[in-house]
Amino acid sequence: MSPQHMWRSIVLGSKSIWLHKLRSMLTALGVVFGVASVVAMLAIGEGASHEAQEQIRKLGSQNIILESVKPSDNQGPAQQTRSMVIEYGLTTRDIDQIRQTIPGVSVVVPSRIISEYLWNESLNVDASIVGALPIYPQMRNRRMLAGRFFSELEQKERLPVCVINQTTAARLFPLASPVGKSIRVRGFYYRVLGIIEDESQRSTGENSGSNNKSSNSNSLAQLIIPFYTLMDQYGDTFFRFRSGSFEAEKVEFHDAIVRVNDVNAVVTRADAIRHLLARNHPNEDYRVTVPIELLRQAERTKRIFSIVLGSIAAISLLVGGIGIMNIMLASVTERTREIGIRRALGARQTDIVLQFLIETVLLAGAGGVIGVILGLGIPIAISHFAGVTTVIKAWAPTLAFSISVITGIAFGIYPAMRAAKMNPVEALRHE
Structure with missing residues (x-):
């Protein structure tokens, strides 16, 4: 497909979305909140993990x-x-x-x-x-x-x-x-x-x-x-x-x-010290703390925490994706006659698929941009008003926006394929 054809499809998709501004905005809200939750939760999780690990590091890895x-x-x-x-x-x-x-x-x-x-x-x-x-x-x-x-x-x-x-x-x-x-x-x-x-x-x-x-x-x-x-x-x-x-x-x-x-020998030396103290103190009136062990445990906890937060955010994006699919299916039904006319004028099935996919990606992408902006603002507000440490990684907004676009493509394929497979004659008869 030529760049000119692609640009024309993007313009047509933008006009179609703009014709139904309120519906498009409500549809994108699911993606907005999903992307914002991804960015904000990752920032809060990273902040909590960073603060805990910094406190442990201050105790000394050796x-x-x-x-x-x-x-x-x-x-x-x-x-x-x-x-x-x-x-x-x-x-x-x-x-x-x-x-x-x-x-x-x-x-x-x-x-x-x-x-x-x-x-x-x-x-x-x-x-x-x-x-x-x-x-x-x-x-x-x-x-x-x-x-x-x-x-x-x-x-x-x-x-x-x-x-x-x-x-x-x-x-x-x-x-x-x-x-x-x-x-x-x-x-x-x-x-x-x-x-x-x-x-x-x-x-x-x-x-x-x-x-x-x-x-x-x-x-x-x-x-x-x-x-x-x-x-x-x-x-x-x-x-x-x-x-x-x-x-x-x-x-x-x-x-x-x-x-x-040697920092690599800390754990084995700690085990030897525990064995020595156990012989000298049958009442266990001592405690041995190894910061490097606490640091590794904190890193494992961080990974589990990130998975849990990511799963919650993924559910939000799933809900947003279902909303997009629902609206696009309704749009296909509303535009059945338009699809029939375009097919009668020579449009191929790939052209119809591309047109609806572009609209879906534009809808999800717009929601992703707004969600990233909102997601960057939430951690800043939390740090300012609640005094909680938050850390925004450079890759988090990119990841969240990419997920929103992938969500749009994934949930837009079925409505696009359904539109492309319509019988042109039946579509032209549709009122």
Whole structure:
């Protein structure tokens, strides 16, 4: 077929659609909503997956995270009940054995965490006090936003210095920079060296100990001090009096991060660490988290989520396609005499098929364009008003528009073939 003939068919198809504007618009609505749902759902799904994967990546693909877990009341040994001191969690023995027996481990960074009230004059906040090593920011993938982290010298000298997170800075120093100022904890004062970004939320379970704050949300206030400073001031047994209650816990380390040299060996090293800890801790007062395993699980969840969302959007397009077929069949019946005249003037069956297919594709294509525009607007609106992360991939609008055109062709073939197979004599007699 010549380009001139094709162009004439497109013009005729456009005029035919324009003659029935309202009907054409209502027919295209099914495609519009189907395409919009494809683009919007893919953007929302990608956004949710991206946010989850970014939080997991911040934990470090080469890291293995060990956490102490407070056992339930019926799991602790009898001597703990008699002494009124609960002893659980990671020990120096565990850390030493991991360093000495697990191959490929480059560094092990333990930390201790307790809960206390922080004070700046009349302002106070309930926070986690983390005893950490100077390498803590690199191991946790957390950026310094102001000032600096404490040094090896300050760690060895056991100096009363600290680093606070964004949440603590906002609550205790709402009107001024906290760097260089002091924070009071009980009777101790710590000089603020810098501000570190909030820790990403970690979904690693629910049975952590009362003092284990490593898996909290971004709203958790944190004060990070040198590990040896915390040991000097609190010892290895923590006593707390709050609201008439008394707690005494002996925990050597609340958590530890193990970094493996080879990212491909992380899973096997994690299995070896689980086996080692299982021998040392019959009460299972620990938890092993492997971010790379969580990342792979998140990727699998993303694929399932995309399939589900795609199926829902496909149903919308199917409904739109059925609507197009219904209208085109009605159009064939209405234009029976026109078809008979065209056949009598020499039009071939392929010409009739092409004419109706062009009209169907134009109808579906117009709905696809409107649907893409609407689908791009929905994620932007959701991100703006609901604060939900959405990610629009470059291929999503193209895919959605292509599906709309394919839908038009698929559901337009039968009406076009039915029109082409009409008997010209019978068509001319049609009133």
